[in-house]
Amino acid sequence: MTSYPAASPGLLPDATGTRAGEPSFSGDDARLAASRREMTCSLRRRGVRNEGVLNAIAALPRHRFVPESLKERAYEDAALPIEDGQTISQPYVVALMTQALDPKPGQRILEVGTGSGYQAAILSLLGARVVTLEIIPGLARASAKRIASLGIPNVAVRNADGDYGWPLMAPYDGILVACAAPRIPSTLVDQLKPGGCMVIPLESSPGYQKLTRVVKLPDGRHAVKPESGVVFVPMTGRIRGEG
Helix, strand or coil: CCCCCCCCCCCCCCCCCCCCCCCCCCCCCHHHHHHHHHHHHHHHHCCCCCHHHHHHHHHCCHHHHCCHHHHHHCCCCCCEECHHHCEECCHHHHHHHHHHHCCCCCCEEEEECCCCCHHHHHHHHCCCEEEEEECCHHHHHHHHHHHHHCCCCCEEEEECCHHHCCHHHCCEEEEEECCEECCCCHHHHHCEEEEEEEEEEEEEECCEEEEEEEEECCCCCEEEEEEEEECCCECCCHHHCCC
């Protein structure tokens, strides 16, 4: 039997992390809102076609997920630094990964690499029930607090090593890995439903990563389809032989 590490308890108010009510984006600066609309239009011009994904990005104030000193740059199509040497992904990459995952309302999604919480919030706005894992304790606490303050529903933040997944809520309809892995984690494939999809950046050579779509087949095997080149911070923990 596999032994799973304990996660920090109760970063959100109840066992599932579900919160009642609608997201609260009050006090949104008109100038920043205009920048967000332009960013969304730019994503459409670059080929993002999923209207649900575009609507979620248009609604969510990305400047609430970056340090105050970078607020004016929040709507650039660029990755930006956040706490603990991590980054918030480039909006185009967030859109690309979410579009590749294609989550549906009511589906259970596992995210590995919470970071700022922005990607988990996008999945929530698309109607998914999200369990998101962050290996850095301070980052997990900060993202949980941010998501709660915005009233984002159905997101449970857990401080855990993503290579173990989160078996308590498995199986998942989809898994999104927001950090680069040296290989496809077999534990995560095991936690997918048959027919479920995982989107993950895989290291194909030193300094080069390929966004990859992994679909679990009915017989338990999986099909792999490489997509586009990306750049992510590395996945840490057991998968690297750490800890």
